[in-house]
Amino acid sequence: MPELPEVETTCRGLEPHLRGQRIHAVIVRDARLRVPILAELAHILPGLEIRGIGRRGKYLLMDCGRGWLILHLGMSGSLRILPSDALAEKHDHFDLVLESGFCMRLRDPRRFGAVIWTETDPLRHPLLAHLGVEPLTNDFDGAWLYRHTRGKKGSIKQTLMDSHLLVGVGNIYANEALFRAAIRPTTPAGRVGASRCDRLARAVKDVLQQVIAAGGSSLRDFVDSNGKPGYFQQQYFVYGRAGEPCRQCGVPIRLLRQGQRSTFYCPDCQR
DNA sequence: CGCCAGGCCTGCACGC
């Protein structure tokens, strides 16, 4: 997916179209997502007013008054605002038709996403209840990272990507943050010292904030809520650059696998 | 054809 910046960008883009809008209808074209879409949504949602939209980790939360819609974009999901009569294309699985004449449309080719309805506190939903700290808040800093990694033998990269510890950092930004902090991704988390934790926490915040400020991303097929492509010209330091020269020192970037995900790093800059 | 891709849940094996 979309990592945190893409979800945040989507959230900000959707907000003005959704807040205060009443739901007119629901169209489910294919309910088979990671969590099957509840057919009853077509009866539950119409008539409800969307009071607001927020984000927790990579989950979007839509306050509908008598309940909440929780959306997740999986690996390949996107949400767009379109005229409600716009022709649906392949992989357009779900529409929230609004009284404004527009609709919010979910497209998700790989169907790893989710549309979930809950009538209780969404933060207590089993999928969200155990999520870790938000990296862009003051709760997360070097001291926090240091405290929460003591004794951990797993690699610092996989630890960064553990959403039960820290939300929102996926494969791309884990690689990029570790480069910026000059830390080797394979280092056991518990052996990253206090000052390196400071650098790393700072790098995580900087990377995420920069991408949000750039208005999206980086992912080739990411589109924001208006259907505009993300900022994919953005340059990565290491992600996807195996064999290419490090932008800092010129040494070829290396590729290895950690937990079945690709890790890219500079053997010279990251120790 | 095989392999790779942004996520993340589940179940299993292991060590304390």
Next chain:
DNA sequence: TGCGTGCAGGCCTGGC
């Protein structure tokens, strides 16, 4: 025995 931890597998489609 129980818990936390770490890993592999699985869910899907599309692009190279």
